[in-house]
Amino acid sequence: MDKWLSALSVVTTAGLAVVTNYVTAQPPKWAENTILVWSVFAALAIVLLGLPFLLRGPGGPPAGRARGPVPLGRIAVSGQSMNPPTVSAPVRGREAELERIGNLVRGPGGGMVVVCGAGGLGKTTLAAEAAARARSQEKKVVWIRWRDDTAQLGLEFGKAARILGLPESRLEEARTGRVSLVDAVWKHLKDVEDWLIVVDNVDTPSRVGPGSEPLAAYRGWLRPHGSGLLLVTSRDTTRQTWGPDADLIHLQPLADEAGGTVLLDAAPHAGTENEAEALAARLGGLPLALNAAGTYLSVPTSRHRTFTAYQEALESEFADLLGAE
Ligand SMILES: Nc1ncnc2c1ncn2[C@@H]1O[C@H](COP(=O)(O)OP(=O)(O)OP(=O)(O)O)[C@@H](O)[C@H]1O
Ligand SMILES: [Mg+2]
Structure with a gap:
């Protein structure tokens, strides 16, 4: 349908060009009648502007591309x-x-x-x-x-x-x-x-x-x-x-060895394997806690920078902070 539309537009535009050429080059007898010339010109212009509406309907979607819900799969x-x-x-x-x-x-x-x-x-x-x-x-x-x-x-x-x-x-x-x-x-x-x-x-x-x-x-x-x-x-x-x-x-908590490795992955310079395992055991092998501790220890501005210091803090400061007995 789009092809037809462009073809018709080309034909109509060519028609307009022929008329305007006659007007400017060698005007035939009828072209001296300005009312007639302008009527033909206006009619062609109306046809050109009206064509899309005739073919699509006012505001309607272009043929072959219907609007609607986008298919789920896409x-x-x-x-x-x-x-x-x-x-x-x-x-x-x-x-x-x-x-x-x-x-x-x-x-x-x-x-x-x-x-x-x-x-x-x-x-x-x-x-x-x-x-x-x-x-x-x-x-x-x-x-x-x-x-x-x-x-x-x-x-x-x-x-x-x-x-x-x-x-x-x-x-x-x-x-x-x-x-x-x-x-x-x-x-x-x-x-x-x-x-x-x-x-x-x-x-x-x-x-x-x-x-x-x-x-x-x-x-x-x-x-x-x-x-x-x-x-x-x-x-x-x-x-x-x-x-x-x-x-x-x-799912069970991580064994001490695996827990220690999680700590070392996050904070490789915070201590030995044994120290990491001891802290992992203290944290109950809970991955979330191990991840949090490792991330904390890897930050240069943290107060505690080693597994041992963190574990000691767990017993004293952190317990106070959390209001534990
Ligand atoms: N086996 C593992 N080794 C290393 N890190 C782990 C492991 N399991 C979990 N983590 C880390 O522990 C944190 C918590 O894990 P995760 O979100 O998978 O827990 P979850 O059981 O799905 O929690 P929730 O019940 O809240 O959905 C994450 O930061 C994750 O990267
Ligand atoms: Mg989850």
Whole structure:
């Protein structure tokens, strides 16, 4: 349609040029009648200006480029938001867990694995490392963050399914209510292999939905029925929440040696391996605390610059500051 429009414009402009040439060069008899000349000129100008409106309709979109909601898949494929976060520091002391997840990613079965444990134990970090390894093995990886919002989760699962090849037409059917979106997505996740979907920080699993059924009924957004692996991270460690078919990995604090290495990674000049391990033990092997201590010790302006000084301060000053006995 655009081609026709430009062709007609060219013809009309050429017509105008012929008329204006006659007017300026060798005027024929009729051209001496100024009223006639200006009428022809005006008519041609009106035709030229009116053509686009006739062809498109006033304010209408150009043909072949209809306006409407941007297809979900296009947003997802072009956006970067569903990539796993990059792990900046080395992940220490989680080889057994990484191997277990790696086997599930590589294995034929698929399913659902839940990495669970208290805040700051390193669940998200473990998931991000597992995601990076899965990617290096050519698996398709999608990262979703639970934001306490079922509708948002549904939208992101829709995008994930699009990335994993679910046709836009099938999603459209689900959006218009002919089939349920959650069932359409999970049917597709059953049909395709070689994927890892991470849903991070699901600390309120009872709110995941859709609907009010318990998560363990496996009819909501989180199910163990895919042919790829669904990896969930959560502070909820109860079997009852995740149901009989979920593979639970209970994260433990880091062993002293791994904990010491985390401290040394962040503050390599703050002392010996033994001193680092002693401090790691004092900090209960909690990665969040180890990371905070290491970062603090690496800053030149910090009052305490060694593992030993930090540990002594923990016993005296910090306890006072925190109001502990
Ligand atoms: N195995 C590890 N080796 C080195 N650093 C780690 C490890 N695990 C976690 N960390 C560091 O500890 C901090 C907390 O980790 P993370 O956010 O993964 O914990 P989380 O269990 O997901 O916490 P939350 O329950 O709040 O979501 C991060 O700064 C991370 O870099
Ligand atoms: Mg987390």
